[in-house]
Amino acid sequence: MKYSxxxxxxxxxxxxxxxxxxxxxxxxGIKVYHLNIGQPDIKTPKGFFEAVKNFDSNVLEYAVxxxxxxxxxxxxxxxxxxxxxxxxxxxxxxxxxxxxxLFTLMAIxxxxxxxxxxxPFYTNYNGFSQCINVEVNPITTKAERGFHLPSKExxxxxxxxxxxxILLSNPGNPTGTVYTKEEIDxxxxxxxxxxxxxxxxxxxxxFVYDGxxxxxxxxxKEIEDRVVIIDSVSKRYSACGARIGSIASKNKGLIAQILxxxxxxxxxxxxxxxxxxxxxxxxxxxxxEVNEEYRRRRDVLYNELMxxxxxxxxxxxxxxxxxxxxxxxxxEDFVIWMLKDFNKDNETVxxxxxxxxYSTEGLGRDEIRLAYILNEDDLLKAASILKxxxxxxxxxxxxxxxxxxx
Amino acid sequence: MKYSxxxxxxxxxxxxxxxxxxxxxxxxGIKVYHLNIGQPDIKTPKGFFEAVKNFDSNVLEYAVxxxxxxxxxxxxxxxxxxxxxxxxxxxxxxxxxxxxxLFTLMAIxxxxxxxxxxxPFYTNYNGFSQCINVEVNPITTKAERGFHLPSKExxxxxxxxxxxxILLSNPGNPTGTVYTKEEIDxxxxxxxxxxxxxxxxxxxxxFVYDGxxxxxxxxxKEIEDRVVIIDSVSKRYSACGARIGSIASKNKGLIAQILxxxxxxxxxxxxxxxxxxxxxxxxxxxxxEVNEEYRRRRDVLYNELMxxxxxxxxxxxxxxxxxxxxxxxxxEDFVIWMLKDFNKDNETVxxxxxxxxYSTEGLGRDEIRLAYILNEDDLLKAASILKxxxxxxxxxxxxxxxxxxx
Numbered sequence: 001m002k003y004s005x006x007x008x009x010x011x012x013x014x015x016x017x018x019x020x021x022x023x024x025x026x027x028x029g030i031k032v033y034h035l036n037i038g039q040p041d042i043k044t045p046k047g048f049f050e051a052v053k054n055f056d057s058n059v060l061e062y063a064v065x066x067x068x069x070x071x072x073x074x075x076x077x078x079x080x081x082x083x084x085x086x087x088x089x090x091x092x093x094x095x096x097x098x099x100x101x102l103f104t105l106m107a108i109x110x111x112x113x114x115x116x117x118x119x120p121f122y123t124n125y126n127g128f129s130q131c132i133n134v135e136v137n138p139i140t141t142k143a144e145r146g147f148h149l150p151s152k153e154x155x156x157x158x159x160x161x162x163x164x165x166i167l168l169s170n171p172g173n174p175t176g177t178v179y180t181k182e183e184i185d186x187x188x189x190x191x192x193x194x195x196x197x198x199x200x201x202x203x204x205x206x207f208v209y210d211g212x213x214x215x216x217x218x219x220x221k222e223i224e225d226r227v228v229i230i231d232s233v234s235k236r237y238s239a240c241g242a243r244i245g246s247i248a249s250k251n252k253g254l255i256a257q258i259l260x261x262x263x264x265x266x267x268x269x270x271x272x273x274x275x276x277x278x279x280x281x282x283x284x285x286x287x288x289e290v291n292e293e294y295r296r297r298r299d300v301l302y303n304e305l306m307x308x309x310x311x312x313x314x315x316x317x318x319x320x321x322x323x324x325x326x327x328x329x330x331x332e333d334f335v336i337w338m339l340k341d342f343n344k345d346n347e348t349v350x351x352x353x354x355x356x357x358y359s360t361e362g363l364g365r366d367e368i369r370l371a372y373i374l375n376e377d378d379l380l381k382a383a384s385i386l387k388x389x390x391x392x393x394x395x396x397x398x399x400x401x402x403x404x405x406x
Numbered sequence: 407m408k409y410s411x412x413x414x415x416x417x418x419x420x421x422x423x424x425x426x427x428x429x430x431x432x433x434x435g436i437k438v439y440h441l442n443i444g445q446p447d448i449k450t451p452k453g454f455f456e457a458v459k460n461f462d463s464n465v466l467e468y469a470v471x472x473x474x475x476x477x478x479x480x481x482x483x484x485x486x487x488x489x490x491x492x493x494x495x496x497x498x499x500x501x502x503x504x505x506x507x508l509f510t511l512m513a514i515x516x517x518x519x520x521x522x523x524x525x526p527f528y529t530n531y532n533g534f535s536q537c538i539n540v541e542v543n544p545i546t547t548k549a550e551r552g553f554h555l556p557s558k559e560x561x562x563x564x565x566x567x568x569x570x571x572i573l574l575s576n577p578g579n580p581t582g583t584v585y586t587k588e589e590i591d592x593x594x595x596x597x598x599x600x601x602x603x604x605x606x607x608x609x610x611x612x613f614v615y616d617g618x619x620x621x622x623x624x625x626x627k628e629i630e631d632r633v634v635i636i637d638s639v640s641k642r643y644s645a646c647g648a649r650i651g652s653i654a655s656k657n658k659g660l661i662a663q664i665l666x667x668x669x670x671x672x673x674x675x676x677x678x679x680x681x682x683x684x685x686x687x688x689x690x691x692x693x694x695e696v697n698e699e700y701r702r703r704r705d706v707l708y709n710e711l712m713x714x715x716x717x718x719x720x721x722x723x724x725x726x727x728x729x730x731x732x733x734x735x736x737x738e739d740f741v742i743w744m745l746k747d748f749n750k751d752n753e754t755v756x757x758x759x760x761x762x763x764y765s766t767e768g769l770g771r772d773e774i775r776l777a778y779i780l781n782e783d784d785l786l787k788a789a790s791i792l793k794x795x796x797x798x799x800x801x802x803x804x805x806x807x808x809x810x811x812x
Contacts, residue, residue, distance in 0.1 A: 001603065001632055002570075003663045007513045013669040016471070043464045052677065053459050058449045060647040065422070095501050095649075098671040106537050107413045111517045127670035131512050132538055164408075197407065226407055234468075241466040241676030243501075257409045263419040264533035265504040269678050270647030271458065 010130050014123055014356025018332075021339040022350050030343050033382035035301075035370045036335075036352040038173065038320070042238040042290055047278030052271050063267040066259055067093025067246070071273045074280035075231075075246055081284065082205070084218040084229070086248045090255055093268050097203050097232035097245035101167070102128045103261045104228050104247060107254060108197050109134040109164045115199075116158055116166040118149060120323060120357035120364055122173045122201070137163060138359045143325040143367065146314030147175035149183050155190055165197030166190070170217070171204040174357050174369040175323050176298075176316025178208050184215045188223045198223060203232040203245075204319040206287045209295040212317050224250040235320075237279040238290075244268065244276040294320050297372040297379050304383035305370075308390050322370045323354055327394050331355065331368045334393050342389045349386045416536050420529055420762025424738075427745040428756050436749050439788035441707075441776045442741075442758040444579065444726065448644040448696055453684030458677050469673040472665055473499025473652070477679045480686035481637075481652055487690065488611070490624040490635070492654045496661055499674050503609050503638035503651035507573070508534045509667045510634050510653060513660060514603050515540040515570045521605075522564055522572040524555060526729060526763030526770055528579045528607070543569060544765045549731040549773065552720030553581035555589050561596055571603030572596070576623070577610040580729050580763050580775040582704075582722025584614050590621045594629040604629060607636040609651075610725040612693045615701040618723050630656040641726075643685040644696075650674065650682040700726050703778040703785050710789035711776075714796050728776045729760055733800050737761065737774045740799050748795045755792045 015037060022032050066072070072091050079086055094100040101124075109115065111133035117125055119138040129136050139155050141147040149155065166187060171178045179187075191198050200217035208214045217227045232245040249255055298315070301322060305311050310327025328334045332353040342348055354367035370386075372379060421443060428438050472478070478497050485492055500506040507530075515521065517539035523531055525544040535542050545561050547553040555561065572593060577584045585593075597604050606623035614620045623633045638651040655661055704721070707728060711717050716733025734740045738759040748754055760773035776792075778785060 001601070001657055001660065002514075003660060004513055004516045004519075004570075006516055007663050007666060010666045010670075012666055013471075016669060039468055041465060044466045048466065049461070055455070059447060060450045060454065060645045062445055062646040065419075095505075096671060099501075102671070107410055108408075110410045110412055111539055113410075124670045124672075127666065131667060131670070133517055164410075195407070239466045240468040241673065243673065243675045251407055254407065254409060257413050260413060260416045260418055260533065261537060263422060264416075264530045264537070265502060265508070266530075267647065267649065269649045269675050271677060272675050 006131055006133055010127055011356065015352050018335060018339070018350070021336055025339045025348060029346060031347045032339070033347065033349045033374060033378060033385065035372070035374070035382060036350045038235065038371045038373065039240060040235065040238045040320070040373045041375060042293070044239045045237055045279055045282045045286065047281065048237070048239060048242070048275040051278045052275045055271055055274060060270060063270045063273055065262040065267055067091065067268060068270070068273045070277045071280070074277045078280045079218070079248065082216055082218070084216060086250070089252060090248060090250055092247045092255060092258055092262055093273060094245040094247060094262070095268055096234065096243040097201065097230050098124065098128070100230045100232070100245040100247045101125070101199065101201065102132070103258050104199050104230070105129060105134055106132055106261060107257045113162045113164045114160070116155065116163060118168050119359055120147070120174055120354055122169055123356050125167060126359055136359045140360060140363065141175070143312050143314070143323060146316070147172060147177040147323065149179065149186065152186050152190060156194070159194050163194070163196060165199055167199040167201065169201035169204070171207055171318025173204065173319055174321045174354065176319045176321045178212055178214060178318040181215045184217060184220060188220050191223055191226055196226065198227045199230060200227060201230040203230065203235055206236055207291065207294055207320060208318045209291065209298065210317055218248070226251065228254065233276050233279050237282060239276070239279060242272045242276060244272050294372065296376055297374070298322070300376060300379050301370060301372045301383050304387050308387055310394070320372050322372070323367055324370065325367050326390065328366055328397065331366055334390070335368065337393055338389050342392065344385045344388055347381070347385055349382045349389065351386065412537055412539055416533055417762065421758050424741060424745070424756070427742055431745045431754060435752060437753045438745070439753065439755045439780060439784060439791065441778070441780070441788060442756045444641065444777045444779065445646060446641065446644045446726070446779045447781060448699070450645045451643055451685055451688045451692065453687065454643070454645060454648070454681040457684045458681045461677055461680060466676060469676045469679055471668040471673055473497070473674060474676070474679045476683045477686070480683045484686045485624070485654065488622055488624070490622060492656070495658060496654060496656055498653045498661060498664055498668055499679060500651040500653060500668070501674055502640065502649040503607065503636050504530065504534070506636045506638070506651040506653045507531070507605065507607065508538070509664050510605050510636070511535060511540055512538055512667060513663045519568045519570045520566070522561065522569060524574050525765055526553070526580050526760055528575055529762050531573060532765055542765045546766060546769065547581070549718050549720070549729060552722070553578060553583040553729065555585065555592065558592050558596060562600070565600050565602070569600070569602060571605055573605040573607070575607035575610070577613055577724025579610065579725050580727045580760065582725045582727045582729070584618055584620060584724040587619070587621045590623060590626060594626050597629055597632055602632065604633045605636060606633060609636065609638040609641055612642055613697065613700055613726060614724045615697065615704065616723055624654070632657065634660065639682050639685050643688060645682070645685060648678045648682060650678050700778065702782055703780070704728070706782060706785050707776060707778045707789050710793050714793055716800070726778050728778070729773055730776065731773050732796065734772055734803065737772055740796070741774065743799055744795050748798065750791050750794055753787070753791055755788045755795065757792065
């Protein structure tokens with residue numbers, strides 16, 4: 001039996017494909033610190049669970065396709081705190097940010113069309129695109145420049161007649177980069193001049209450090225008819241398992257188009273929506289605490305990485321990821337080595353090779369992504385193990401090279 | 407700003423597009439009996455809610471992409487009662503049956519490919535196909551024959567080089583038809599001879615009446631490498647709002663392909679999966695009761711319909727729908743008339759025009775779908791109102807016609 005080309009061509013998750021090595025290490029009694037996945041350990045606000053537990057109907061009925069009115073209201077109020085103002089028919093609730101991105105791409109691209117995406121990017125952007133025959137058209141950003149955007153000319157040179165939009169995450173996964181107001185305005189100009197949509201994945205909106213000011217694409221009046229804001233409760237409220245995302249756009253026509261896709265899948269789970277109403281009512285003091293926690297973790301991990309000769313990375317200012325260029329040839333080989341051949345007092349660390357976050361062949365082979373989602377003590381330990389492992393691995397490769405020379 | 411052709415071309419839900427007329431009737435103080443939607447009133451088994459309420463982690467984490475092991479186990483056990491035996495890597499949990507169908511179509515069809523579907527069909531089959539550029543290739547079934555399948559020759563004549571599979575629901579939505587063992591075997595033979603997949607949407611498996619024996623496509627050994635079984639808790643356990651569906655196939659290669667799509671959207675909601683573990687443990691006595699309840703409802707509705715001159719429909723033997731051919735020219739006009747211009751003691755009935763369940767232009771214009779999802783008393787009332795309305799409408803059209811003649 002034959003499978004479709006579009007799905008056959010998809011890569012398996014680069015984040016998950018090395019999991020067997022971790023399982024094997026664990027089976028040998030080794031403790032593995034996971035810096036490879038974006039599953040936070042922060043508590044989910046209790047309001048979510050309380051609302052779910054208070055559900056008292058006998059029948060778990062379909063919800064409306066666009067999302068329950070209470071959740072849309074709750075989201076409208078949340079956006080207001082960022083000076084974004086959406087009518088209720090400008091918001092759709094989705095099955096996670098994932099469905100929000102998939103549906104938006106479907107609604108703006110036909111097969112063969114492409115989307116400009118700064119790389120390294122969230123790897124599933126590629127997957128969503130491939131399964132609906134849309135091409136990711138990458139613009140490369142670099143560790144040395146803290147993964148900030150290249151010049152307007154460089155970006156514009158990638159645009160062709162099949163380009164329908166620009167998709168980017170801000171703060172960035174996997175880079176942790178927060179775009180400046182100038183970068184946001186530049187993207188806005190490019191979009192206007194080339195009649196492109198902007199899909200702004202802002203699921204890490206709250207995770208901005210060092211007092212940096214944050215500009216949402218939803219704050220730029222001139223582009224409001226072409227901006228689609230993607231959100232999710234997953235990282236924001238440490239509620240990854242709720243799978244509640246959303247699409248917001250002042251372009252009511254686009255929302256009406258996407259609503260047809262929402263009607264096709266009938267609805268998003270009723271209980272998860274009821275719980276999420278409460279999440280979006282969480283007081284902003286929650287973010288201050290969480291933010292401070294992540295900021296400390298970032299510093300721990302970054303400072304330790306910087307102690308290793310040859311590691312290149314600017315201190316990221318958002319989300320909870322670091323992409324670092326390592327003094328190694330093949331980061332995947334290093335990641336596997338850490339799990340297979342290294343441990344310190346029976347403990348080791350798992351990180352994620354970054355090659356899967358690029359679509360340009362060969363890029364990112366010497367880079368890794370680290371997620372700082374452990375508590376400070378564990379993270380300190382993990383960072384020190386990683387540092388030691390990396391130094392040893394670099395040493396080992398050098399000695400292998402010189403013995404090959406001999 | 408431009409939208410994609412694929413989504414622009416999608417029709418709005420034919421089930422939902424007449425809702426404004428119902429809302430208007432209600433605003434005029436008229437009670438509307440809804441026979442237009444498949445939202446059952448049966449109680450969701452309590453185990454679901456109890457399991458959800460007993461969840462006691464502080465963090466609502468991602469679940470694994472293929473589905474939590476407990477739910478897969480629970481589903482395996484359920485299938486065993488139907489003499490179907492799936493390994494754990496032959497099952498994937500999905501966001502409703504909807505995602506199960508969308509992902510399966512993606513994994514077997516590239517843009518321009520087509521899928522054989524008996525019409526009338528579940529309208530979203532069309533929507534799922536359109537948004538991924540797959541064509542529905544309809545084989546027409548008829549009210550006069552109880553919507554049973556046409557001959558092997560007629561079906562085979564529709565197959566071309568771009569045909570990748572046959573998608574059908576059994577028992578059927580919207581027809582309520584249960585395919586015979588002979589029909590299942592015929593489809594199996596056609597699939598083997600033409601190297602096609604069979605996507606068997608069996609979400610109404612339990613709703614079979616009159617002691618009829620039911621054959622699942624999962625019970626035919628010869629085709630097990632090409633059969634994909636779609637299931638869902640929605641109708642089975644009256645848990646439509648849980649959005650828990652599944653894909654099962656002995657073709658492990660296909661499951662591995664679809665798993666990539668599952669990884670892309672990360673996971674299905676954790677709590678809904680935990681609840682659904684209990685649903686699939688519901689004792690079969692539950693189905694006996696529910697089944698008997700639906701059987702009685704079907705009889706009430708069918709008997710009342712049969713009292714109207716010119717109504718054509720065979721008594722359906724499954725699911726909870728009836729498609730009936732009415733003695734009218736335009737069923738949508740009749741449905742709107744019932745909401746706008748008719749009431750009996752301030753009560754009226756909403757049904758669903760069936761044209762949207764066909765992809766062949768012009769078919770189904772004189773047909774409606776009725777869902778018997780109300781309790782017996784309400785249904786009896788609704789059926790009698792519908793009968794009276796229909797008779798009056800037919801009378802009215804006749805008199806309009808003769809006055810036009812005059």
